[in-house]
Amino acid sequence: KTNRTFTMIKPDAVANGHIGAILDHITKAGFKIIALKYTLLTTDKAGEFYEVHKERPFYPNLVKFMSSGPIVAAILEKDNAVADFRTLIGATDPSKAEKGTIRNLFAKSIDANAVHGSDSDENAEIEGNFFFSAFEKF
Ligand code: CMP
Numbered sequence: 001k002t003n004r005t006f007t008m009i010k011p012d013a014v015a016n017g018h019i020g021a022i023l024d025h026i027t028k029a030g031f032k033i034i035a036l037k038y039t040l041l042t043t044d045k046a047g048e049f050y051e052v053h054k055e056r057p058f059y060p061n062l063v064k065f066m067s068s069g070p071i072v073a074a075i076l077e078k079d080n081a082v083a084d085f086r087t088l089i090g091a092t093d094p095s096k097a098e099k100g101t102i103r104n105l106f107a108k109s110i111d112a113n114a115v116h117g118s119d120s121d122e123n124a125e126i127e128g129n130f131f132f133s134a135f136e137k138f
Contacts, residue, residue, distance in 0.1 A: 011069035012112035
């Protein structure tokens with residue numbers, strides 16, 4: 001079934017000049033870009049986006065990192081989008097990410113792990129709506 005997922009190219013990958021290469025991987029894997037934005041999260045906005053992780057020990061660091069530089073946010077569409085995108089990006093910890101995955105190619109650590117991918121259809125919808133209005137989805 002065709003559905004959508006949400007991704008961010010994180011500050012590390014943007015700073016390292018990987019926006020183009022990562023978008024190329026994504027589109028070559030068959031994902032259609034529905035919405036796309038280059039932006040900077042404030043600490044408040046990053047804290048709100050990652051609210052589900054508020055009680056986790058890595059939360060303060062995560063919020064600090066995700067607001068440390070510009071990111072690229074995007075909504076993507078494909079058959080089986082959520083699961084297929086998570087396969088494309090690889091494990092959260094890049095040292096455990098399979099060869100050829102985006103995190104294997106571009107990520108340095110579990111914090112600076114190059115990309116975000118939604119973990120469910122429901123979260124994809126919530127996360128996409130955090131960044132994009134109905135008028136920005138095509
Ligand atoms: P992301 O998929 O964007 O969602 C939460 C982020 O927290 C995750 O990617 C990692 O970059 C970061 N993180 C840091 N430590 C951990 C951890 N132990 N488990 C899960 N995520 C972590």
